Amino acid sequence: MAERKNRATQQELILAVSSRLFWEKGYAETSMKDIAGVCGFRPANIYNFFTGKESILFEILYREMVDIVVPIAHLKDDESVNPVEALRLMIENHVKLTLGEKRSSKLLFDVGLNNLSPANRKKIIRLRDDYDAIGVAIVRRGKKAGIFAKDVDDKIAVFSIGSIIARSRIWYSPKGKYSVDEIIEFMFRFALRGLGGGAVFGKR
Amino acid sequence: MAERKNRATQQELILAVSSRLFWEKGYAETSMKDIAGVCGFRPANIYNFFTGKESILFEILYREMVDIVVPIAHLKDDESVNPVEALRLMIENHVKLTLGEKRSSKLLFDVGLNNLSPANRKKIIRLRDDYDAIGVAIVRRGKKAGIFAKDVDDKIAVFSIGSIIARSRIWYSPKGKYSVDEIIEFMFRFALRGLGGGAVFGKR
DNA sequence: AATTAGTTAATGAACGACCATTCACTTATA
DNA sequence: TATAAGTGAATGGTCGTTCATTAACTAATT
Numbered sequence A, B: 001m002a003e004r005k006n007r008a009t010q011q012e013l014i015l016a017v018s019s020r021l022f023w024e025k026g027y028a029e030t031s032m033k034d035i036a037g038v039c040g041f042r043p044a045n046i047y048n049f050f051t052g053k054e055s056i057l058f059e060i061l062y063r064e065m066v067d068i069v070v071p072i073a074h075l076k077d078d079e080s081v082n083p084v085e086a087l088r089l090m091i092e093n094h095v096k097l098t099l100g101e102k103r104s105s106k107l108l109f110d111v112g113l114n115n116l117s118p119a120n121r122k123k124i125i126r127l128r129d130d131y132d133a134i135g136v137a138i139v140r141r142g143k144k145a146g147i148f149a150k151d152v153d154d155k156i157a158v159f160s161i162g163s164i165i166a167r168s169r170i171w172y173s174p175k176g177k178y179s180v181d182e183i184i185e186f187m188f189r190f191a192l193r194g195l196g197g198g199a200v201f202g203k204r
Numbered sequence C: 001a002a003t004t005a006g007t008t009a010a011t012g013a014a015c016g017a018c019c020a021t022t023c024a025c026t027t028a029t030a
Numbered sequence D: 001t002a003t004a005a006g007t008g009a010a011t012g013g014t015c016g017t018t019c020a021t022t023a024a025c026t027a028a029t030t
Helices: A007-025 A032-039 A053-075 A083-099 A108-115 A118-144 A154-166 A180-194 B007-025 B032-039 B053-075 B083-099 B108-115 B118-144 B154-166 B180-194
Strands: none
Touching: A007 A032, A007 A053, A007 A108, A053 A083, A053 A108, A053 A118, A083 A118, A083 A154, A083 A180, A108 A118, A118 A154, A154 A180, A154 B154, A154 B180, A180 B154, A180 B180, B007 B032, B007 B053, B007 B108, B053 B083, B053 B108, B053 B118, B083 B118, B083 B154, B083 B180, B108 B118, B118 B154, B154 B180
């Protein structure tokens, strides 16, 4: 008979397995049986650790969003950081989380929100709003400092940069031409130029 | 008793209804009952016009992809069109199709591919490849002409621009601050600058 | 113009499969 | 011995799809 594991261990196992399956196959296409199968026990046992399928999804999305926001939260109000450098840090962190380890081709994030209860959805969206606010603050400071072009819209710019990163999950392949670091470099340059701050590096 | 409609009419009705529902709720989350309900008949009747749910999805994705690619296909090899102008045409067409009329918040396109049979998926991907090839050709010509920066990667640039547009479905609201035309203008400028061609317009 | 035959849109009922979840239970561990 | 990990079986539901049948249209025939 299989040995018993403790609560925390099994919760993390379920989250790790579910995360992989959700990102790979999609939320609706992943069954509790799938998850339990990979974990090595029966579906019913999942309910000893989570109240239901949705709560698993929420926990995954929430943690991921926290990982994206928390490391850059200090950039929002810190006037001492160069906006260009702040932009780089923001992109670097986001891309690394998006393309690192996991390797998946689905946009769980954009799509999974609709599978959450309104209350849970709100919590995720609040974090997404934080992310946007950080980006907007950086762009604003950059414009004020004369580094970025004044005619770019803060919000759309941040959405655009976020979109470039989020959707790289679809086309990126670890076996491809570029490393994650090179992609970060490209996206940073593209975003910086897009913001009108391209004068930093010459045209090559 | 409800009057009978002819074949072509009902096929188009089913496609229109399904398209709206798929984009709004997602493919897996939309049932044949949902579709039939909106159409005004019973689910079984759908099978008089389509072989199954997947064939409806395919038809929708295929048509949309054709709409995106065909109007800009001529830009691929036409050396006479200014690369900057070609870029604008490409973005304009794509954004208009993405944000025009439909109004939906899901990324059916990125996600729905996995619900297709391998054969059908291949047909869609072929069109997506065409789109990429057109974009790459434009960027290459722009670099050759000295308008775009030489250090940008053609492919990633096209992916990035496409991502900005595709994902605008999520955040765009017709009731929001900007019109579709203004968003086109922003994205064009952002993309152009990102490509290193920002010198076209001064910094404001 | 009336009748008929053929076609096909539309239906109701049923199919098997799978789904998330519940619950009484067993069993291992601390 | 108390706690909690793990199970088997069952529940009610939904899903996509099939199929025999009905009813409304079209076109040819009388």
